[in-house]
Amino acid sequence: MTLTRSTTTVLTAAALGGVLLLTGCEPNQKSGDGSITVSSTDDKCDVSAEKAPAGTLKFDVTNDGLKVTEFYLLGEDGLRIIGEVENIAPGLNRSLTVTAPEGKYFTACKPGMVGDGIRGDFTVTKSEGGTEVAAEDSQLADQATTQYASYVKDQTEQLQSGTEKFAQAYKDGDDAEARKLYASVRMHWERIEPVAESFGDIDPKLDLREADLVDGQEWTGWHLLEKDLWPPKDSYTALSDADRKKYADLLVSDTKVLFDRTRDITFTPDQLSNGAKELLNEVATGKVTGEEEIWSHTDLWDFQANVDGARIAYEDLQPLLATRDKELDATLKTRFDDLQKLLDKHKDGDGFVLYTDLSKKEIKELADSVNALSEPLSTLTEKVVG
Amino acid sequence: MADRPGVSRRALFGVGAGTLAAGAAAGYFGHDSVAEAVGAESDVVDFYGEHQAGIVTEAQDRMCFAAINVLTSDRNELVDLLQKWTKAAANLSQGLPVVPDGVGGGSRMAPPIDTGEAQGLSAGHLTITIGFGRSLFRDADGMDRFSIADRLPEGLIEFPHFPGDQLEDSRVGGDLCIQACADDPQVAVHAVRNLIRMGFGTVSTRWMQLGFGRTASTSPDQETPRNLFGFKDGTANVRSDESKALDEHIWVRDGSWMEGGSYLVARRIRMHIETWDRESLDGQEQIFGRTKVDGAPLSGGDEFATPDFSMAGSGNQPIIPVDSHVRLAHPSQNNGVRILRRGYNYADGADTRGNLDAGLFFIAFVADPETDYVPMQNRLAAQDALSEYLVHTGSGLFAVPPGVQEGGYIGQSLFT
Incomplete structure (x- = not known):
């Protein structure tokens, strides 16, 4: 596994707490090109309009000052953040897109990123076309993130107990049992990999591939044991019993760290959608190429697990997405189904055939299907946070 | 081979494709004058000089790179080939065939020399x-x-394994390398093809790479180009007019046979184009540490503004992320090390899964690979957020000897 930027990307439009949301991501045809320009200086916040019709609003914010600035659209109480854009350095330009229904708001520039900011009144007037609904959007978002958090907790629990079993078998020298458990236990890891990766230190300890090592770095984790269980024919020295114990115990204790950190974990909708995208990236660059499991060739287990994790994230977000973009929702559903049908063709008993048993044509089919799903999936974040 | 006066391609170009004025001039002043007149338009880079051409030369838009195996064990045979290559390269650089009139001027019973x-x-x-x-x-x-x-120069080290390397045997190493750069890919490929042809029996091609779209500027007059991620990169490149920086960071200055030479680092870096294209604009900019459209550092200003790595953003986190490419690759974060990048984009069709085999053919010239390249690449491979989208598939390191004067040959200082 390579390092990933994971789900930490700054969220530009945080409409999470917003009860005030509209359906539809069709830009509301209102003023001119639709965007409201904002010039933020160290002591001024010039907003080109004080009102706009309800719907999708785009603020085009330029920092004309000398300090780093932020821009906010706040609710009537002056506290609730409808949308924000941070980290606008001097001379740079950023846009903020939010969906806002009729009501009173405040705009605020925050040069220097401290204090309450330079505020102005902003009014959203009744929309001419947009259908106002879904005050429950925020409930749908909450529901999605809560469900996903439960899923992550459940998977880490299963990962923990499975890893303990695997480690015991491996330490006992029961290689047949360890080989049997390897792929199925790892599925719990692969389903929630972006979460594990968001804790930067755990992923390299548990899932580093030999090729990703820095010269001199100690190799630990699943793939070290994979190589020992499916050793290469030539010039390989098996791990000693002492090393077996050492690395198996480490695997268990490092997994425990992940387990502990995910007990009270919470998520935002963009973390679900970005996580789903990343899981498919993992499939595209690691599993469909057979690079993840170069000794055991159990890549299709990981493949399935990545797709499972992405699908769960999508399904948790689905009620929210359905209020925003039915077409995307329908496309994603179809393409998840298509990909699953392809994977099902390669099922063998409780698991899958080995990657090395796939023909070039079958691999190409899988890769095409991954691309077909990943491309629309990459637009999900914008729909669920906007 | 008849020793007839050569017809320069440059001259032909002048007549055929020059301006109307140049075309008209041909009628009055005849062939030789046209060659001179067109020469004045300077699409010829001088082959001879203290340093080899193709390093600080304003980066052309196309490249053909070949890594070569030497088959012979006979020192004289190798030196003889280097002498032939030098003469041929000098001719080719002027827009001539490998030998003057080498296309149509030989025996009709023999294959043309060029x-x-x-x-x-x-x-x-x-x-x-x-x-x-x-x-x-x-x-x-x-x-x-x-x-x-x-006489193995100190700088010609064996690269360590870098994290994430997935080098393909068929794209690694080489006893020799030829880097041919030109405005026109046909000209670049022609040069490499003919040099290899001259050496059959003595050398054979080990691997080859074509590049398009220069990805670096080597002169202050050139705009910073974009890589296939759509970003401007290498803004801090050493430029041809920085003679002090060139002496310090690019040219070998140790009085050995490498004096005035440099080291060429070649890395074929495949990009995961498809997954990159699914990253949000915000995510892409966070990874590079620059804005996409203008190439400005996220700390503000324009493209050439010095990135302010200490500038705090929201949550008191650096506004230029700690794992961003611009930060990890910047000289100020690498003990002041600067390199001269001279890479090209490449697109070698699609792989068996239907994904583009495309990326960056990274070429850099440095005075000491051990200190100027290895630590930076280790850092980038291990920490750079961009590395998630990169895999290095080819690699080579070559000692580029100094340039020669007319009558000398490339590598003369090594073999005498």
Whole structure:
């Protein structure tokens, strides 16, 4: 596994707490090109309009000052953040897109990123076309993130107990049992990999591939044991019993760290959608190429697990997405189904055939299907946070 | 081969494709004057000089790179080829065939000396740069085939394994390298093809790479180009007018046979184009540490503004992320090390899964690979957020000897 930027990307439009949301991501045809320009200086916040019709609003914010600035659209109480854009350095330009229904708001520039900011009144007037609904959007978002958090907790629990079993078998020298458990236990890891990766230190300890090592770095984790269980024919020295114990115990204790950190974990909708995208990236660059499991060739287990994790994230977000973009929702559903049908063709008993048993044509089919799903999936974040 | 006066491709270009004025001039002043007049338009880069051409030369838009195996163990045969290559390269650089009149001027019963596909084309700023790999000094079996092992320059190290490397055997190493750059790919390929042809029996091609779209500027007059991620990169490149920085960071200054030479680092870096294209604009900018459209550092200003790595953003986190490419690659974060990047984009069709095999053919010239390249690449491979989208599939390091004056040959200082 390579390092990933994971789900930490700054969220530009945080409409999470917003009860005030509209359906539809069709830009509301209102003023001119639709965007409201904002010039933020160290002591001024010039907003080109004080009102706009309800719907999708785009603020085009330029920092004309000398300090780093932020821009906010706040609710009537002056506290609730409808949308924000941070980290606008001097001379740079950023846009903020939010969906806002009729009501009173405040705009605020925050040069220097401290204090309450330079505020102005902003009014959203009744929309001419947009259908106002879904005050429950925020409930749908909450529901999605809560469900996903439960899923992550459940998977880490299963990962923990499975890893303990695997480690015991491996330490006992029961290689047949360890080989049997390897792929199925790892599925719990692969389903929630972006979460594990968001804790930067755990992923390299548990899932580093030999090729990703820095010269001199100690190799630990699943793939070290994979190589020992499916050793290469030539010039390989098996791990000693002492090393077996050492690395198996480490695997268990490092997994425990992940387990502990995910007990009270919470998520935002963009973390679900970005996580789903990343899981498919993992499939595209690691599993469909057979690079993840170069000794055991159990890549299709990981493949399935990545797709499972992405699908769960999508399904948790689905009620929210359905209020925003039915077409995307329908496309994603179809393409998840298509990909699953392809994977099902390669099922063998409780698991899958080995990657090395796939023909070039079958691999190409899988890769095409991954691309077909990943491309629309990459637009999900914008729909669920906007 | 008849020793007739050569017809320069440059001259032909002048008549055929020059301005109306130049075309008209041909009628009055005749052929030789046209050649001079067109020469004044300077699409010819001088082959001779203190340094080999193709390093600080304003980066052309196309490249053909070849890594070469030397088949012979005969030192004289190798030197003889280097002498032939030098003469041919000097001719090619002027827009001539490998030998004057080499296309149609020989016996009709023999194959033309020059393959001919560049006939009628401009010199196109062609530069030919030749380098020596570590295996030339001591081959894989430990043999010192050419009695030069004791002259192995310190900088010609064996690269360590870098994290994430997935080098393909068929794209690694080489006893020699030829880097041909030009405005026109046909001119660049013609040059490499003909040099290889001249050496059959003595050398063979190990691997080859075509590049398009320069990804670096080597002159202050050139705009910073974009890589296939759509970003401007290498803004902090050492430029041709920075003679002090060139002496310090690019040219070898140790009084050895490498004096005035440099080291060429070649890395074929495949990009995961498809997954990159699914990253949000915000995510892409966070990864590079620059804005996409303008190339400004996220700390503000324009493209050439110095990135302010200490500027705090929201949550008191650096506004230029700690794992961003601009931060990890910047000289200020690498003990002041600067390099001269001279890479090209490449697109070699699609792989069996239907994904583009495309990316960056990274070429950099440095005075000391051990200190100027290895630590930076280790850092980038291990920490750079961009590395998630990259895999290095090819690699080579070559000692590029100094340039020569007319009458000399490339590598003369090594073999005398």
